Amino acid sequence: MRPHRIPPQILRLILLTLAIVGVYSVARYFLTPASFGRYGWYRAAALGEIAAYPPDYAGKAACAQCHKDKAEQIAKGPHKALSCESCHGPGMAHVGNPDVKLVKPAAPLCLRCHEANPSRPEWLKQVTLADHYGENCLECHVPHQPNEAP
Ligand code: HEC
Ligand code: HEC
Ligand code: HEC
Ligand code: HEC
Known part of the structure; x- marks a missing residue:
């Protein structure tokens, strides 16, 4: 072999x-x-x-320390579950120093959440701009208490 x-x-x-x-x-x-x-x-x-990233958002409790009236007003209405910063933008810098201005948003903000869209859940009230009362939402709705007359 x-x-x-x-x-x-x-x-x-x-x-x-x-x-x-x-x-x-x-x-x-x-x-x-x-x-x-x-x-x-x-x-x-x-x-x-x-x-270690510095946070951009402060949270509702921080806003309520200085804007108690707004926090109480919003807690009474249908916007009670919203964070202040979902409309006003990240607020950490403003909390540290109120001279840093936050935005006072204008009407198009409302459509970001309320414009009719079939992919949105039914519990969220939606409007079709053409069938509603006009695009200047703030003329008729108080953002912090949207079911009350201004
Ligand atoms: C340390 C106190 C303090 C805290 C905390 C604070 N603010 Fe303010 N904020 C102020 C002061 C003072 C002003 C300026 C006076 C005013 O317009 O009432 C102001 C003004 C504002 C304005 C109006 C800006 C404008 O152009 O007129 C908005 C909106 C606002 N704050 C939102 C918020 C939100 C949202 C938070 C939480 C993220 C917050 N603030 C936390 C003190 C504070
Ligand atoms: C649904 C969106 C929305 C939410 C949520 C919201 N805001 Fe506002 N906020 C607005 C709009 C819009 C304005 C501008 C109103 C105007 O120009 O008449 C405003 C105005 C303000 C102002 C300026 C003063 C005034 O009355 O014009 C302050 C201060 C303020 N908001 C604080 C807060 C705080 C504090 C919270 C949370 C507790 C909060 N907002 C939650 C939309 C919102
Ligand atoms: C970040 C999302 C968001 C934004 C921005 C927002 N909303 Fe709302 N809104 C909601 C949610 C969530 C509710 C509670 C569910 C509901 O009733 O549709 C609500 C409820 C409402 C209601 C009560 C509907 C009812 O009869 O139950 C009105 C009116 C309203 N919003 C108007 C506005 C206006 C005007 C603006 C602009 C200033 C605005 N919303 C901005 C999320 C939002
Ligand atoms: C001229 C006044 C006026 C204007 C401007 C206006 N609304 Fe309204 N809105 C009303 C009234 C009154 C109601 C009460 C219910 C109804 O008549 O539909 C209402 C109801 C609503 C509701 C609840 C709808 C439901 O199914 O219960 C939402 C959400 C809403 N408006 C959002 C908006 C948004 C977003 C804008 C801006 C694009 C806006 N509105 C502009 C007067 C107005």
Whole structure:
């Protein structure tokens, strides 16, 4: 019987496979971020990085500290569930320094939520501009209490 020999084409395939696995392992070692895998399949350091962003939104409770009247007014009407900042924009800078003005939004804001659109839920009251009373919503609706006459 002849001695056992690996045929040369199989040897080449084995060497090629070893080379690919080797390059992959080296690349993986150098390219994997340090904190990857500490908690799971993500970079653990990303949590701290995201938490370190300065917040843009202050939340309703912060607004109510200085605008108690507005907070009380809105709590009585159908807009009670809305955040102040969904209409006035991010307010953290204004909370820190009221000289930084917040927007007093104009009428088109209302259509952002109330313009008739079949993809909206039915519980949200919707108007078709052409069938409603006109585009200057604020003439007839108080934004903080939209069912009351101004
Ligand atoms: C530290 C107190 C303070 C806090 C907190 C505060 N405001 Fe104000 N805000 C003021 C003062 C003072 C003015 C200017 C006087 C005024 O117009 O009543 C003002 C004015 C405004 C105006 C009118 C801007 C204009 O052009 O006339 C809006 C709108 C407003 N604030 C919304 C908010 C919202 C929304 C929040 C929460 C994110 C908030 N404020 C938090 C003190 C505060
Ligand atoms: C549905 C959108 C909406 C929400 C929610 C809302 N606002 Fe307003 N707010 C407006 C509009 C629109 C104006 C401008 C009214 C105008 O020009 O007559 C305004 C005006 C103001 C003003 C200026 C003073 C005034 O009466 O003109 C202040 C202060 C204010 N809002 C504070 C708040 C606070 C505080 C909250 C949360 C408790 C809040 N708003 C929630 C739409 C909103
Ligand atoms: C961020 C979304 C949003 C914006 C912006 C907004 N609304 Fe609303 N509005 C709501 C929600 C949510 C309700 C409560 C559900 C309902 O009654 O449709 C509501 C309720 C209402 C109602 C009461 C409907 C009823 O009889 O029950 C009126 C009127 C109204 N809004 C008018 C306005 C006007 C005018 C503006 C602009 C100043 C405005 N809304 C801006 C979300 C919004
Ligand atoms: C000339 C006055 C006037 C103007 C301008 C006006 N509305 Fe109204 N709106 C009313 C009255 C009155 C009602 C009471 C119910 C009715 O007649 O439809 C109402 C009802 C609503 C309702 C509740 C609808 C429902 O199905 O119960 C919404 C939402 C609304 N308006 C949003 C708006 C928006 C958004 C604008 C601006 C594009 C606007 N309105 C402009 C007078 C007005």
